Amino acid sequence: MSTRDAIVEAADKLFYENGFDHTSFAHVAEAVGISRGNFYHHFKSKDEILEAVIDRRVSDRLAMLEQWDGVGETPQARLECFVRLLSTNREKIRRHGCPLGTLSSELAKLDHPLGPEAKRLFDLFRSWIRRQIEAFGRIEDADLLALQLLSMSQGATTLANVYPDEAILDLEIQRMLDWIADLTPKPTPQADQKEQS
Template identity: 50%
Template sequence: MGASETRQQIVDVADRLFYEHGFEATSFADIARDVGLSRGNFYYHFKTKDEILNAVIVQRVATTGAMLKTWEQDAVSPADRILSFVHILIANRTKIMTYGCPVGTLCNELAKLDHVAKDEAAGLFTLFRDWLARQFTGLGHDADADALALHLLMRSQGVAALATAFRDEQFIRREVADMEAWLRAQCPEASSLHSRQPA
């Protein structure tokens, strides 16, 4: 395995461990063990855990941006694109019930630690906020697009937090159905939304 592949594997493993166990609780040794590297080889790629965190955040931003671009390409209307965002609660329900929202948990932990990377992590929320605001603008909500985007972000984070606490899949599905109804009420175009939730 080449150096770039090894580095990518480290980032992928760190991303998973930060999500499953938290940034602070994950050590260099934990990451090196799961990657299968000696400490010396590990330090060749990353000198500090903060360097790994920065790489994880960069990767998450890129992955999120690609996902949003795919939603833009796959859905005809802004309302259907917004629905794609709502439905990630169901698509990722198993992980959310176990570990929480990957964006929310990282942002909350780094904020509590007053970590220097907290603003970069919060940039993931900004990506969603700006993208959702553009969709609401496309539905004719120029004046309140950002407020609607924040409201939907708030609801999705609240659902994720309670889903983690109660591990209740039916709660997630009920809340997603309610968000679909809210979207139809906010956006006349959304009345024709295909509201069937993903499996």
């Protein structure tokens, strides 16, 4: 791994765990084990690091969505991958919240010029979820439903961060899985008869 990549990886972790505003050049340099002079060779400002972190998160999430597209045979199965990610990351979420939501919220509070760049992460998931819902035949309200699922997932991560009760997150995950199942088109009796004949 290059020094630049190591800086971005360390900054990504620190921004998530401690917040962007509370992470300094010195914190990142110490985490990577380099001098400040070497650090400035790669990044001149914290905003440059933030931009690189956002780009990294977008790239990582794109790869994850492509993987879900490959393993999920149906739109329902692919959407379930999105929801089950909350369970996979439950410990991190319990400690630090959602990496997407916390960064976007912090940058909004700071009125940071890179706030719209962080929004790209939500746009990426929104667009991907919308495509899955459109595959159900829900064209007209697909975007609204995508926003609804995003909203439910963000609410679940907030609750998991506020309340240490594991059952709360499990309940919210199941609620989202049921919501997805309700969206899934059910076979009509005519279709069942055709399959049997």
